[in-house]
Amino acid sequence: MLNKLVPRLGRGLRIGVAPDGLALVRTSRWRHERALLLGTVRAGGADPASIGVALSMLLGEHATAGWPVTMVLSDDLVRLWQVTPPPGAGRMADLEGAAALRYQALFGTFVGGWKISADWSASQPFLAAAVPLPLLEVLQGAARSHRFHLVEVVPQFVAALNQFxxxxxxxxxxxxxxxxxxxxxxxxxxxxxxxxxxxxxxxxxxxxxxxxxxxxxxxxxxxxxxxxxxxxxxxxxxxxxxxxxxxxxxxFEDETDPLWPDSARLALSGRAP
Structure with a gap:
């Protein structure tokens, strides 16, 4: 039987996604409501197919239609790097080119097959992140299948850096x-x-x-x-x-329940206090 979740103002869902496991957590902006761990499931590895199977198992136990959902990816599923903008950069294409060239230099391959996002800046070095397109398609497909609103897909490090x-x-x-x-x-x-x-x-x-x-x-x-x-x-x-x-x-103080698994802690990375 599905655990029916009724969307309410001020509440949201967060999913921690890691190669060894996933977790679904309900959060609230209201201080009297603590984060609630709704479910966890083991994953069989970092490949998108294994994560897709685990995600289907996790979401298959909960009716998430209509909910805003944030997915936090463990950093071993993404690639992170620093980019120095080229002198005189004035267009987004200049910054995207610099990010792609730096990616190739660091990882020894072209950026094809990865989706780049960044804190783009023409005046100072910035952080860039890349998510495998097949993994992103799995996450977006889950949103369509289970009819929830995929608000954000964010690497844990980026989420934590923004939070603090x-x-x-x-x-x-x-x-x-x-x-x-x-x-x-x-x-x-x-x-x-x-x-x-x-x-x-x-x-x-x-x-x-x-x-x-x-x-x-x-x-x-x-x-x-x-x-x-x-x-x-x-x-x-x-x-x-x-x-x-x-x-x-x-x-920094860690307010997460010490008995929660790493995947649940991951889900809460970047959550507004």
Whole structure:
């Protein structure tokens, strides 16, 4: 029997999509209503067909017609990179060309088969993201089949960066922890310099974090940041403590139920407080 969901003002649905699992969460703008985990399902991998099967299973248990839905994709399903606009760029075509060329240089292939979106800027470096077209077609097909309104498809890192943008401090780098992976945006002042993603080894402590940040700073040609601001289920030992002088580390408060799976945490990435 379908779990009938009745659309109401101020409520929405969010779906976390990752290679190992998906989750459906109901959210509300009303502070007295907490986010509600409606369902989860395992996925069989990162290929669009496997995700499509899992998504059908998840949505097949819930009547989602008429609901506004945001889908948050784990960063291992997308590609993220920094783009420096060419001198004298004055047209969107100039920025799109620069993004495509940078994509080819980083990933060794043409951008065909991927949908690029970005925080386009002709005056400063900007973040670009690409989603595989077959995956995007699966998500859009689910919206048509289940008659919900697909409001947004967004990578987790982009969602989190937008969510905490107002809290970003000058001189700080920004990080997201999900599924045992740390994604970091390196900033040169207020300008984005690079996006780096690395697995977090078992038992990674503050010493590992300091060494990791120092290596990434060398790779992107920057000095070590004054502060690293991190969201997601990061190890508590990463937070700043007495005697730590290399750089400060701020862990944004994680209000998600600790018993929720990573896919549900993923679904809430970027949610307005």
């Amino acid at each position: 943008r107002k809290l970003h401090r000058p001189g700080a780098w920004f990080g997201v922890v999900h599924g045992g992976v740390l994604s970091v945006a390196a900033f040169d002042g207020r300008q984005l310099a690079a996006v780096r993603t690395s697995p977090i080894p078992a038992g990674a402590d503050r010493d590992w974090l300091e060494s990791h940040v120092a290596r990434e700073a060398l790779r992107v040609g920057l000095g070590r940041p004054e502060r690293l601001q991190v969201c997601g289920p990061a190890p508590k030992g990463w937070a700043s403590s007495a005697g730590r002088l290399k750089f400060a580390c701020t862990l």
